[in-house]
Structure formats: C-alpha cells, structure tokens
Amino acid sequence: MDDSGLPQAWEVRHSNSKNLPYYFNAVDKVSRWEPPQGTDTEKLKKYMAAHHSASQGLNTARPEGKIRAAHLLVKHRDSRRPASWREAQITRTREDAMSIIRGHEQKIRSGGTTLGELAMSESDCSSARKRGDLGYFGKGDMQQEFEEAAFGLQPGQMSSVVETASGLHLIERLE
Template structure:
C-alpha cells in the first residue's frame, strides 16, 4: 500500500470526460468510481484532499463555457454533500468500498455537517471535498447545471425551491441523505 491507501496494483487516475478522479488497476485493466476492497480509507481521504480536491474556485464547470452568463434556460446549478448509508441505492463511494452505517448514523453525521455550515465553521463546498460520498466531492459538491427531470424528485424539488446562496435542510433520496446549496 502506498500513500494513496489503495491495494497493490491500484492507482488514482483522472477522468477527462467527467473531470473526476477514479480508481484503475493496471494489471487487471479494471476501472471504477469507488475505491477497491482493501483500501485504507483514512490514507485515501488524506491523499485525495491533498491531490484531488478543488482549488477553492467554483468558477466554470467542465464542459461549460466560461463566458456564459447565468444558467441555461430552465436550469439551475447546485452543490451537495451526500452521506450514504447501508440502505442507499449504491452503498459504496470513493471514500469507502462498502458503506455499513445505518440511516440513523448517517442522519447524525449529516446533521453535524449542517450545524457546522450554519454556524459558519465551514462551507458546504469545503466539507463536501472530504466528507461527501458523491464523486462530485472533487468539485466541492458542484453538480453543474441541471433541469427538471434530471435528478431524483426529492432532490430536484428541494433544489428548485432554494434561492441562489441558500442551503436546504436534510433531504432524503434513494441515494442517501443530502444537504443542497443552490449556486445559481
């Protein structure tokens, strides 16, 4: 195991199409978004924070022209922090190959994040970088622009109800528990 915390043969690579890190095994020619079994998640978390976290700028998103003014027609832009649990649709993430926490444990974790954000101790983007179970953590939770029908209904309803700069309370979807911040 090296500084990444990944098992032998695995490495972190960067997807140019999604602008996200992923895991690749050169021997078996396997790639995946979630870390492989046997990963030292604490080491990986530190490595990802040092080498694969955003620079702090939420400026342009991949595939979006930098000069664009405002969101495309009918679309909004939001960031989120996701905490998965063992009943989530896919109980795995870039942080953990198998998520075993209960929904109640996930709720306790996300409420603590919500308190820190509302108290001004951290921003959603800062926490998402190391604490979110979504691969959008690489982009400080930024999901880019999306319209009606692009996201799970509960997520979409909450996101579209926010004004730019506002953050939701805890939102539950099949993916897990979210805090959502409307960016544009």
C-alpha cells in the same frame, strides 16, 4: 500499494464527462467511482487532496435551463451503493446517517462552517473534492427528490435534509 493507498493494479484516472476522478484496475479493465476493497483510506485521502483537489476555474456562463448546486451526501447501509471514497463499505444505519447530517446542517446554519468546506472532508460523494460542486444540471439529470429540492432553492439557499436512493443530502444552490 503505492502512495495513493490503492491496492496493486488500481490507479486514479479522471473522467472527462463528469470532470471527476475515478478508480481503474488496469489488469481487469474495471472502473468504479468508489475505492476498491483493500484501499488504505488515510493514504488515499492525502493522495487525493494533493493530486485531485478542485482548483480549476468554473464556467462563468450558465447554460439555458440549468442550475448549479453543491451537496453534502451521507450514505448509509441501505443506500443504493453503500460505499464511498471515504469508506469501502458503509455500515451505518439510516438513523445514524440522519444524526450525522443533522449535525452538519446545524454547523452550517450556525455559521461555524460552509457546506463546501464540510463537504471536502465529510461528503460520501466523489464531488467532495470539488467542495460538493456538481456543476450545471437540468431537469431530468438528477434523482427526482434531489432535483425538486435543488430547483426549489434560490442561489445561496441551502435545503433541509433531502433523502434519495443515494442517501441523505444537504443541497446548496450556487447558481
């Protein structure tokens, strides 16, 4: 294990298509969005913050028909992929995940923090490194429930809890 906290043969690479880091095993030629089994998650968090945090400038022109949104995702054991950069295996129940995300929603709505600040440490999506920013997307790019909620918001508005196969989301329309 190196300073990244990843098991031997694993490394962090960057996806050009999604503009996000991912995990790659150079021996087995396997890639994945979530850290592999055996990862030291505390070391990985520090490594990712130092080497893969989002401080790139964002495109200022909005593509036609697309919006930009950020989200905070809380997965549970029945989520489509119950693993994240934070936890190799997520075992919490849907009810526990709902309790967690409602707590996040309350903190954001009370003005105690922002969705972007909270997403960096609490979101189970790899977009956490970019303050939950998913970039621009159009109709048909996201899961239906997510898309309907995101397109229904005005810039600056945040959704209530949205449930998809991926887990529970709070969505903030950015543009």
